[in-house]
Amino acid sequence: MKVLVVFYSLYGHVYRMAEAAAEGARKVYSAEVRLRQVPETLPDEVIEKMGAVEARKSFAAVPEVTLEDLTWADAIIFGAPTRFGSMSGQMRQFLDSTGGLWAQGSLVGKVGSVFTSTATQHGGQESTILSFHTTLLHHGMVIVGLPYTFAGQMGIEEIKGGSPYGATTIAGGKGERMPSDVELEAARFQGEHVAKIAVKLAT
Template structure:
């Protein structure tokens, strides 16, 4: 049976949502199935309007029970003060029932990230999920240097050994580059390959 993978993301301006589609392409290319979800928004429409947020994409909203149906979960995170956004944390904090049942134990977990600046959280945003993964008994699958483009110093790009990434720029004007999206795709492939081994 192919491994079942969920991508669960939060994206205010569309960077993480764009990356999620490339990660999904890689997951499916490795023979796994992939469903993309977003977490529920916690900000009011008034605040979203003031922040200039575009309409959300139509990916369904994840619930804890739904997440437990998958062999592996890739979280897509934009950075908030070097850590995960509150919207993702709110979802994670609703997963106490899964923790009580051990429902996520032994399942694969991965992360990909959008931050605005160099040093703004390309590594730490991923790491802010580690306590959730540990408490849930999930196995973090890092990107490592499995894609040699992570070494690329010729062109500005997101990604770290923790996971694929992009730089959105201070005003959000920079969208994920072709290079970054190709790393996202390879991240999805690598994650799906390891998830299949864990699920076997």
């Protein structure tokens, strides 16, 4: 079973969630996991002005995703931060390059899943994931979310992300809040759940 975790991250929040999702997928005995990032489209000077240079160094060694990675995988978990209630432009640009795969039906029947990050609690986490699903459905993918069997998304004892649509994290207005333990556990659960569903579909 082959699982691809592909993400875009600017300050490292989504990267940490991606690592957790990959860790969860590896718990499934047959899973071979690849971690990949989508190409950056912002100029270096803009990244410097946004104060993201140091943060990006933490995942600079992660290879960039290719279309071959998508065809290789049996399941694909996508992670991207929210931009005005939808996915980041970097992820959108990468997905827009998959038209050839769509024409060939290359992703039909593969498992697809999404996680995200927002600055605030109500910053478009659910709308980002749900709008992301539209692209996956056009590719004929089988969508898997974060079921309520992950009980960590319940309760109000602390500020936390997470919904049945997918794992999420809240970064704070200045990106000062990194994913909490429960948010990382949600991503691990989602990764493992996706891999298990992919195994079932393959048998």
